[in-house]
Amino acid sequence: MISDRFIVEFDKALRTLFAPAQTMREVPGSGKPEGGLSAAEKAHAGALMRVNHVGEVCAQALYQGQALTCRDPVIRQALAQAAAEETEHLAWTERRVAELGSRTSLLNPLWYAGALTIGITAGTLGDPWSLGFLAETERQVEAHLDHHLNELPTQDARSRAIVAQMRLDEIAHAETAALLGARQLPAAAIFAMRIAARTMTRAAYYI
DSSP states (O other): OHHHHHHHHHHHHHHHHHSOOOOSSOOTTTTSOOOOOOHHHHHHHHHHHHHHHHHHHHHHHHHHHHHHHOOOHHHHHHHHHHHHHHHHHHHHHHHHHHHTTOOOOTTHHHHHHHHHHHHHHHHHTOHHHHHHHHHHHHHHHHHHHHHHHHHSOTTOHHHHHHHHHHHHHHHHHHHHHHHTTOOOOOHHHHHHHHHHHHHHHHHHHHO
């Protein structure tokens, strides 16, 4: 029933935004000692991990929106598997943000609503275009995580381990989308995605 589906999807949104995320895998770097971070380095690392947490909030919404409009059950299952791994990323970044004495973004409900709308819109264009959007998103996330690995303090082994594992998972998601028939997005769409991502990351660093 439509009402039951709405309740399930609404529950997913509430869990993403307001409940502690769960992980089946061990948090990367959890066995490493805390590095000797200065107050400034700790604040910077905390802000970077907040940005990464926002990215995972958006990932949950994107996958949810795409799954809602997906036509192929095989692709829908692949989206569900990727979403499960993104939930683990959500848990890892949430925990690390707290360990660094920082907080998650105050704008998470806004980020979620926007990403859900984008995911639904991408899905309505058809599965190949939706997969193309997914693949390009993951490629841009990979580049973003590369940047964070350069930005994070060298001695912050815990944050770096989390970001490194997330990067590997995002690469795998992009490869899966390509294998399932992702179409190459127009250059204008890729450029717009980069501008939107840059705006989000800059705001999330502070808010």
